Amino acid sequence: MLPAIELEAVTVRYPGTPPAIALQDVTLRLYPGVTLVTGPPGAGKSTLLRVLATLLPPASGEVRYPWGRAATGAALPAGAAAEAPWAVRGLIGYVPQQGRVAGGLTVEAALQYLAAVRAVVDHRGRARALIARWGLSDVRARPLDRVSGGQQRRWLLAQSRLNDPALWILDEPARGLDYDGIRILREELAAYADAAARGEPRYAVLVDSEGRLHDLATAVVEVAAGRVATRPFPPAQPVSAWH
Structure with missing residues (x-):
């Protein structure tokens, strides 16, 4: 089996009184291919992507990549060592929702x-x-x-x-693109799915509320109220095709 990116008991809190919990005790495995993250507004999708990009350290839990272990707000197991965020980040590409x-x-x-x-x-x-x-x-x-x-x-x-990131993280990447821009984006994402099918550890994780990229997904993660669940793929109802 190809190596997975693993989140274990990850919790993210934003400052406040009381602190707002954005992700709660998330345990998840992401396998090579194109993973679509879905969920209603405010569910924690962008927070999950920022944690994966090592831009937002969790309050507790840890994230493990095939090439390293990200530092977290919690103590690591005895004998385990966390990589500096920039060392792990060297194999990650990230596009924010509002860059x-x-x-x-x-x-x-x-x-x-x-x-x-x-x-x-x-x-x-x-x-x-x-x-x-x-x-x-x-x-x-x-x-x-x-x-x-x-x-x-x-x-x-x-x-x-x-x-040339091993992990490509995209938050609403199709937003603002014209037809040709979406074509290029789709070709790049399809290359990740093809690489995974060949047994290469290549990961793309994206949020796409406009539905222009859903048909490229090889896995779906649903976020709701700060918790996640992987959905069977292909889903019972087909995801939207690109038009």
Whole structure:
């Protein structure tokens, strides 16, 4: 069996009086392929994705990846060692639901800068390849904050691919994309499903409330009131197809 990403008894609380519980005692295994995270607004879907991306440490519990163990708010078992978040994060690509871009650099220069910071081999070449892949060649020399919202969304997707991530985490990635942008996104996600079918440990986890990517899913996780359940796949009712 292919290795899984494992969450064990993960709880996330947000500050307040009393603290708000966003995830409660979540134990979950994510196998290679494309996992669709579903649930009503406010259920904890984005929180789950941020925990997986090592951007939000849980108050208790732990997250284990095939390539390392993320630090948590709780003590680890005797003899176990947590990796620094950035060490685990090196194989993760993440696109937030509402990503913001900084001004000052061009589309290409901003991508090259991030590639260099992340120690990507041939960072200039990788940036050029992703600009071409995501249809940004015509705006490569424009300031990043002066291109359209759809082009900024493509740029955010491109930056998440810089390290060719083993785990690709996408929060509403289709939002703001045109038909061609969705086509590219679907091709990239399909490559994860194909790799998993070949026995490669490649994971994509996404939230897609618009339903444009549901038919690519190989597994479904349902979040409700901070708790999760895996659903049988294929589900009894087919998920939405792309139109």
